[in-house]
Amino acid sequence: MNRVPVWMSIRDNLLDEEDSFLDDSFAVKNDEEKVETILQYLSEYETPLNVDGELKDAKKVSKYFESARMNYHLMSWQSLQHIYTLCIIYAQPDSCDLARAYANRSMALFNEGLYEESQMDIERALKIGCSKNLSTKLCARRAKCRLAMNKNSSPEFEELDTNELDEANEENKTTMNSSVNEPFEKVDYQNFMPEIPEDNCKIIGASAAVEINYSKKFGRQVMATRDIKAGETLLVHKSYASIVEPHLMHKYCWHCSKRVWAGVPCHQCVSVIYCNEICRDEAWQQHHDIECPTISAMLMANMEVVEMMTLRITIKAYKEAGTIERLKELLNEINAIQDPVDKCLSGNVFDCTKYASVYSLWRNITDEITHALKAAIILYFLAATTTIFGQKFNSFEELLNNNSTIFMGGLILRHVEISHMNCVTMCIDDDYGNPIDRSGILNPFISLFNHSCDPMVTHYVNGDINAIISLQNIKKGEQIFYDYGSLFWDKSTNKRRNKLLKEFGFLCECQACLNHWGPHSRLSFPSHAINSWPLDIENALNYFRAKYPNIISMGLADLEDKPWIISTTFDMINIYEQSISEYPTREMFEFKALLHVLYCSVRC
Numbered sequence: 001m002n003r004v005p006v007w008m009s010i011r012d013n014l015l016d017e018e019d020s021f022l023d024d025s026f027a028v029k030n031d032e033e034k035v036e037t038i039l040q041y042l043s044e045y046e047t048p049l050n051v052d053g054e055l056k057d058a059k060k061v062s063k064y065f066e067s068a069r070m071n072y073h074l075m076s077w078q079s080l081q082h083i084y085t086l087c088i089i090y091a092q093p094d095s096c097d098l099a100r101a102y103a104n105r106s107m108a109l110f111n112e113g114l115y116e117e118s119q120m121d122i123e124r125a126l127k128i129g130c131s132k133n134l135s136t137k138l139c140a141r142r143a144k145c146r147l148a149m150n151k152n153s154s155p156e157f158e159e160l161d162t163n164e165l166d167e168a169n170e171e172n173k174t175t176m177n178s179s180v181n182e183p184f185e186k187v188d189y190q191n192f193m194p195e196i197p198e199d200n201c202k203i204i205g206a207s208a209a210v211e212i213n214y215s216k217k218f219g220r221q222v223m224a225t226r227d228i229k230a231g232e233t234l235l236v237h238k239s240y241a242s243i244v245e246p247h248l249m250h251k252y253c254w255h256c257s258k259r260v261w262a263g264v265p266c267h268q269c270v271s272v273i274y275c276n277e278i279c280r281d282e283a284w285q286q287h288h289d290i291e292c293p294t295i296s297a298m299l300m301a302n303m304e305v306v307e308m309m310t311l312r313i314t315i316k317a318y319k320e321a322g323t324i325e326r327l328k329e330l331l332n333e334i335n336a337i338q339d340p341v342d343k344c345l346s347g348n349v350f351d352c353t354k355y356a357s358v359y360s361l362w363r364n365i366t367d368e369i370t371h372a373l374k375a376a377i378i379l380y381f382l383a384a385t386t387t388i389f390g391q392k393f394n395s396f397e398e399l400l401n402n403n404s405t406i407f408m409g410g411l412i413l414r415h416v417e418i419s420h421m422n423c424v425t426m427c428i429d430d431d432y433g434n435p436i437d438r439s440g441i442l443n444p445f446i447s448l449f450n451h452s453c454d455p456m457v458t459h460y461v462n463g464d465i466n467a468i469i470s471l472q473n474i475k476k477g478e479q480i481f482y483d484y485g486s487l488f489w490d491k492s493t494n495k496r497r498n499k500l501l502k503e504f505g506f507l508c509e510c511q512a513c514l515n516h517w518g519p520h521s522r523l524s525f526p527s528h529a530i531n532s533w534p535l536d537i538e539n540a541l542n543y544f545r546a547k548y549p550n551i552i553s554m555g556l557a558d559l560e561d562k563p564w565i566i567s568t569t570f571d572m573i574n575i576y577e578q579s580i581s582e583y584p585t586r587e588m589f590e591f592k593a594l595l596h597v598l599y600c601s602v603r604c
């Protein structure tokens, strides 16, 4: 299948175009003018884009049921679960097909040991309504799920709901006591999510140990208001937006980005899936009511995570304001604020869920033409599939003759550039244990940290919740640096600086770059090994050394060991740092590299 995003082929034509739409004046145009210029090109040279996304489709449902039936004995339970999920996604709401698909998926989930999820699907099928025969089977399966889940605490078959047993037929009753699989152990990544830190009355979700201020050299920056110890939690907060990669949209929740086993579909589109009805309703209320047809069209055009993030920011901004006129007023209010820190506050507080925290984020201006083209295309998809401009638009030309669309086009361009600068990619492991992109997330507070190739904090994400944790002791009044994916122990200074310049458009002035730290220099760092550790640390170290012979294998440590390794490493850093007078040292670099590997290998 051709996966080239639509903007890419249009850009090639645009750059080949001899009538120069892109003369020297392009760079000095404002956002609205840039998008207008691109729209002019599109209206002259390109045909309107297809906006018909995929719809619910009973024929597809039949096809998937048939394929499951034909290959039933050849397919794993997981593959069957996936194929019934497709039936669920394409079935009409409340239809017999939907009830049947939930019922069938409950069987696959049951056999995978996912009893809670199996029960959820059984309830959904029963609520829609099934034949007497199927209901009977489902009630029996539900009783078995309960038995499997309560096996340890109440193994007695008699303790099950007698009504359910009555409903089950004789055959089912006899199989009720037969052995069931052990429940499938889902990894609880919540174990790695630290406690919410003490309240910071200016920054929601942050520890009072941090504040935002401004310097000429770095712009806004995050500072320590007191001494911070290694391992302290500086932030636990939701993302403003979290966007699942297109190829995982049927496996990860479109609202909270968590792995989904018994997902529920959108009532309208076939693009996304949710953990449950709560996530679906919240998403609908917060953004999906508008974005639903636009996302479907964008997927057909192979648009990617940054572009969908752009759409999400635009829709959330619009919904927060209520109307386009009110959104203009809101932006005028923000633009009138001179102080760069006050600019991002809402009612005197930094609140990552509010648009004010996003609007003035740093923009990536490394490729203005592509960004303006993306903005024009996203504007087109939005205007052609929704009525937020009062009507649906069918051509690029119509967009040019409307003040509201041009205003939104300019704002969308800002959001494209904000997304390119601030959207952080989260990974998961594929079936072979290799990291693949799962989603892009935007957390405006995290975006205020400046970069260092020797970062002082690490970022852990579970679903759409972010935690920022200090990797070292930080002194009161010091600036706290995060990493934008460029670490001194991985690459030479030149390579790091070039990467950051190319991706984000700035020349890195972090301590590691200014002092030319790189893999070649790390061995020359002084060493101050501590000869004896407190007994509990010594014991933990002996256990780790025996079980995991090197740093890489510790990164891949068993999940139950990881929290322990992490907390022991933080304890060691805190003891170690009291005994050294210079920075960096070889041990400090090794501690940080280990923590980095450990947190990066907790995939969620």
Ligand SMILES: C[S@@+](CC[C@H](N)C(=O)[O-])C[C@H]1O[C@@H](n2cnc3c(N)ncnc32)[C@H](O)[C@@H]1O
Binding pocket: 217, 218, 219, 220, 221, 360, 361, 362, 421, 422, 447, 448, 449, 450, 451, 452, 504, 505, 506, 507, 508, 509, 510
């Ligand atoms: C995501 S923003 C960080 C917050 C920003 N300082 C602000 O005022 O919103 C990234 C921008 O901060 C500046 N910056 C971040 N880290 C830097 C570094 N190590 N060296 C120089 N500039 C840096 C660059 O201008 C970069 O484009």
